[in-house]
Amino acid sequence: MQTHLVFTVIAKDRPGLVERMADIIAGTGGNWIESSMARLGGEFAGIVRIAIDGMHSDDLVAQLRSLSADGIDITLRSDQEGTDMPQGASAHLDLVSQDHPGILRDITHVLSQKGVSIEHLETEVTSGSMQGEALFKASADLRLPVGLDPADLSEALQETAGDMMADVNLID
Template identity: 75%
Template sequence: MQNHLVFTVIAKDRAGLVERISACIAALGGNWIESSMARLGGEFAGIVRVAIAADQADALVASLQDLSADGIDITLRSDRAGQEAQNGTSAHLDLVSQDHPGILRDITHVLTAQGVSIEHLTTEVVAGSMQGEALFKASADLRLPETLSPGALSDALQETAADLMADINLVD
């Protein structure tokens, strides 16, 4: 039987971090299933899901926790039952707005009110093309509840987009 372990990692960015983590997993016969990792503000952060034989799970946890001696902080979350079935419609959201505080709060407020789950989110602030003003960009993969159509979500988002002076594109 396979266990699925989910953990976060954060450490000062340097060469070899992913290799150290993947070596712990491979040494115990684990399989790196999925991850999302990035360098943010001089730190390296990510979330990883692995599958491992049930009798090796505790050894993997101990091995990963031993990495803290090298400044690699691991926080374990376990979903030992495996991945849940996905219900509802998937959609993709792209947002561009002149940068200002509260954009993500306002958009996620709409998503929460509609019962939408964020499956993947990336954000960045970049220089605008003409005047060089800061632009906030967000891209998200969403899971809509079965009772919500992409059109209804788009309508709800467009109301907030007008208030934010943001361009929001929702694709199902």
């Protein structure tokens, strides 16, 4: 019977990290299904979902955890079979604001109040145009709960964005 494992990885960034994990997964008969990984501040971090025959999952987990001896920390977060199909409409959110503390807190508060799930989020602070002020940018793929009108969510986001002088664009 197939088992689905989800784990996180974090290590000092260096060549060959993904190859080491992929080699272990393939070597134990696992199938790399999906992942999201990035280099942030000199660290390499990611989350990976794989499928493997249940008979081999203990061996796979042991081999992945043995990577800690090389400074590659693996944390198993789930061992559920399969995945639930997402419910509700999808939407995409783009936000740009002059950088200041609390932007993400304020926007995610609105999302949480409306029952919206964040499926993917990327943020960065960049240098602004001519003046060089720091700009906070966020891009998110969202899953709206069944019954939430995207226009209602957009209105709530625009109200919060106005309070912090941010430009928010919700695309459904």
